[in-house]
Amino acid sequence: MFDLRSLDLNLLTVFEATYELGTVSNAADRLALSQSATSHALSRLRKACRDELFVRSPKGLSPTTTARAMYPVIKQALEALRASLAEATGFDPATSRHHFRLSIPHPMGPFYSLDLRKAVAAVGPGIRLTFETISQQVLLEEALRDGIVDVAIDSIPVELDPFVNRKLFEDRMVLIARKNHPRVSAGITFEGLRNEEFIGLHHRRDAGHLPKALRELYNLQLREVGRVSGLLEIPTVVASTDLLGLLPSTMGPLMEKRLGLQVLAIPFQLPTLPIYVIWHESRRKDASHLWLRDIVAAEFDRVGKG
Numbered sequence: 228m229f230d231l232r233s234l235d236l237n238l239l240t241v242f243e244a245t246y247e248l249g250t251v252s253n254a255a256d257r258l259a260l261s262q263s264a265t266s267h268a269l270s271r272l273r274k275a276c277r278d279e280l281f282v283r284s285p286k287g288l289s290p291t292t293t294a295r296a297m298y299p300v301i302k303q304a305l306e307a308l309r310a311s312l313a314e315a316t317g318f319d320p321a322t323s324r325h326h327f328r329l330s331i332p333h334p335m336g337p338f339y340s341l342d343l344r345k346a347v348a349a350v351g352p353g354i355r356l357t358f359e360t361i362s363q364q365v366l367l368e369e370a371l372r373d374g375i376v377d378v379a380i381d382s383i384p385v386e387l388d389p390f391v392n393r394k395l396f397e398d399r400m401v402l403i404a405r406k407n408h409p410r411v412s413a414g415i416t417f418e419g420l421r422n423e424e425f426i427g428l429h430h431r432r433d434a435g436h437l438p439k440a441l442r443e444l445y446n447l448q449l450r451e452v453g454r455v456s457g458l459l460e461i462p463t464v465v466a467s468t469d470l471l472g473l474l475p476s477t478m479g480p481l482m483e484k485r486l487g488l489q490v491l492a493i494p495f496q497l498p499t500l501p502i503y504v505i506w507h508e509s510r511r512k513d514a515s516h517l518w519l520r521d522i523v524a525a526e527f528d529r530v531g532k533g
Contacts, residue, residue, distance in 0.1 A: 234275055239301050241268040242280070246298050249287035318514035320351030325515050328357045329523075330367060330379040333502060334458035335477055336360035339380070339530070346526050371507045377519060379505040380527070382438050382475075389508035395524060396531025397499040398475040400440055402491040403465050403482060411471060417494045420449065426461055426470045427451035439498045444473060462486050475500060477530060502527070 244254035245265075255265040273280050276297075281288035290298065318325075331339055340358040347354050359376070368385055370376040379385075384392035402420075404411040411423065430445070452470065455461060461472040466486040474482065479490035504523050510516040 235268075235271070238268050238272040238275070239305060241265055242272055242294075242297070243301060243305060245269060245281060245288060246290055246294060249289075251288070318518050320347075320354060320518060322353065323351055323515065324353040324355070325351075326355040326357065327377045327515075327519050328359070328375065330359045330370070330376050330381075332360065332379070332381050332383075334475065335481075336380070338481070339527075342530075343523065343526055346522060350522075371505065372509075374507075374510075377506065377510070377516060378523060380502065380523065381505060382441075382500050382502055384503050385505050390505060391508055391511070392503040392505050393520070393524070395502045395504055395527040398477055398502055398531075399499050400444065400473050400493060400497055401476045401479050402493050403462055403472045403474055403479070404489045404491065405466050405469070406487050406489055408469060408489065410469075411491070412489065413491055415491065415494060420471070420494065423471050424450045424452045424469075426464045426468075426472050427454045428458055428461065429454045429456050438500055440500045443497055462488060502531075 240258060241254060241260075244257045245251065248254050248257065251265050251269065252262055255262045258265065260268075269280070276293065278293040279291055280294045280297075281290055283289075329340070329343070333339065336358070337360050340356070340360065343358075344356050347356055367376065367379055368387060368390070371379060371385070371390065380395065382398070384390075386392075402411075402415075410419070427449075430441075453464075455464070458474060458478070461474060462478070462482040463486070464470060465472045466488060473493070476490075482488050483490045504520060504527070506516070506520065
């Protein structure tokens with residue numbers, strides 16, 4: 228393996244300029260170096276690589292096979308380094324080609340991700356977003372800590388140091404039933420609910436770590452005849468049976484419109500369901516990450532008011 232400790236990385240910019248411009252003089256002009264300094268740098272790189280890298284031709288310097296293989300790798304590495312250093316001193320979304328990764332286990336994650344992509348594209352057309360919407364993200368804390376995931380958006384905070392949980396909006400739970408249900412409509416009582424059967428959800432964590440609203444629902448011990456692995460499965464079952472379901476209110480309008488469901492108030496008081504954006508403290512002052520958090524907050528402020 229090549230030992231980078233023996234290589235002056237500034238030589239790579241000389242290689243890049245010489246490859247792209249075809250002459251030492253043009254490379255020197257781009258880099259604001261003298262021709263002798265540029266030639267000396269190229270000589271050092273040839274020695275380090277044990278290859279001529281460039282040979283004279285009627286049109287200037289032509290790259291060798293080794294140089295042709297090296298160029299795309301070196302070009303990509305230098306571009307990534309330039310982008311990283313530029314964003315460390317100030318992030319410009321209009322010119323950035325940053326790649327952000329988000330985890331949104333909330334059941335509306337697939338829909339929220341599309342809205343976020345649209346909002347980001349409007350101001351940062353070169354920025355790329357990747358989303359993970361699985362409801363049980365494995366090793367989320369480690370992924371946030373290591374920068375594999377930039378932010379998570381969830382109702383379950385990461386209650387460990389040094390993670391940050393910033394509340395985006397307050398959701399609430401609602402009752403859903405199919406239209407023309409023989410017994411359920413607006414104004415149903417708590418006693419009426421106790422006589423109905425529900426389709427429930429397998430909890431992502433034990434009840435002690437669930438948000439307060441979900442713990443209180445869990446403790447009611449409503450008559451569940453079955454459980455599914457994802458919240459989006461519940462309205463599908465409810466739409467074709469007399470079973471009832473419980474969902475966050477942000478899902479209500481979509482389910483009401485697309486599946487013909489009734490979305491009803493639960494006939495007792497429940498705490499709200501806070502939705503958080505979660506990140507690792509080490510990212511707090513990162514300019515690009517701060518921009519991402521701000522655009523997530525702005526988009527979800529719209530969701531919370533919707």
